[in-house]
Amino acid sequence: MELRHLRYFVALAEQLNFTLAAEKVHVTQSTLSHQIKQLEDELGSRLFERESRKVTMTQTGEAFLERARNALREVDEGLWSVRMAAEEMSGVVRIGTTHTFNMRIIPQCISVFVARHPSVRVEVMEMSGDDIAESLARGGLDIGVTYKPQNASGLRFEALYTEEMMLAVGLTHPFSKRRFVRMSELHLQKIVLLPRSFATRALLDECFRMANATPVVVAEMNAIAPMMELVSSTDIAAIVSEHATRREDVRMIPVESPTPTRAPGLMWRTEESRSPAARAFASIIRSVCAEASHDRRRASSRAATRKKPNQRQDSNPVSS
Structure with missing residues (x-):
């Protein structure tokens, strides 16, 4: 062909x-x-x-x-x-990104980009996925870096990798010593979640339904940092990205049966050609994410090799 x-x-x-x-x-x-x-x-x-x-x-x-x-x-x-490539780029590239990407991926990408293209200014705005989609649709952004929102009409979404979501609990939470937690065990557990307007919330609600679990949603927050702060000082849990900001006073525990997964990616307008600067920035994002995914797979493989055969068989609320 x-x-x-x-x-x-x-x-x-x-x-x-x-x-x-x-x-x-x-x-x-x-x-x-x-x-x-x-x-x-x-x-x-x-x-x-x-x-x-x-x-x-x-x-x-x-x-x-x-x-x-x-x-x-x-x-x-x-x-x-x-x-x-042989021509010097100029102008501005406008990036809309969610908090998780803005904490890890975007700063690294900017560092690489400005070293290669010093004549281009980068503008980064931290927004929700739905706000990114809306801003892209009206021409306020060149590229979105987010999880696929519920309304993405007129936009193209390119998944970058798949990530798991994990249970975040404080050090005194009954689950804090667990190696993993089943979704069904979160029935009637106090939890803080993203609002229902987020696509991730719809994903988690479906996982709870599949596990026949109804947690007690005591709060809804639209940002990860305050959620983690609440978790660290209470017996309230949260389910967040495995790449959420790590804290010494918060334990991140794998969730199973089912494991919530989502795919972050690039998003842009379908019917409009991107500028050379936007294309170059998107290429760097792909490379950085691909390298990070490779490192995570390699680390997971090493961890699986070291794991004892019966390590994940304990399903008691507190490990022995």
Whole structure:
């Protein structure tokens, strides 16, 4: 499969007319038809249904279209980045990010970016995922770094990695010595959560439902730092990202059955080309996150090797 096959496929999918699609990609109609047939043969599935005067897409074609568009977009952006690499960038790149990213990933990315592109100013605004989506939609940001919000219409979301959420408790909490906690054990436990307007809250509510657990939600807070402060001085627990700010007075405990997981990622407007500076910053974010994920997997592998076979079999509220 070559890039031209994808470009011809997308053109025909958009036009649903061989004559118009051939004109768009500057080839003859017979060449286009032959190339589409080659692609279908390689995939082993029909992408279009051809009738005498009508072309329609098959279910396979519909499923393949988004992937093909994404692949072409990445290639085109890569080519653009190569062309711009030799030119000095300027201007401003505006980043919207959630607290977790702003504490860890974004400062590291800025350090790398300003060293490479000193003529570009970086503006970072810490916001909720929904606020980032809204600001992107109206052109107030160039890139969002967040968890996928509930309303992301008109925006493209690119997952960077998958992370687990963990139970955060103070040192005197009954669960503080536990190696892990099952979601069902949080039934009637006092807990502080994000408000219901957050996508993460919907995820946690679904996990509680699956475990048939109803915690006592004593407070809702829209920021992690005050949640951790509350947890540290009370018997109230929280469920936060495994990458939340670590404190010596708070224990982070894995949650199981089910384990809440979410995927942070990049977000930008679908129908608008990003500036060279925004493309460059997004590339650095991908690299930093990929390296961090690799380090976490390596650390987890070492920990699993050291773990005793019966280490995670204790399900009593307090370990012996």
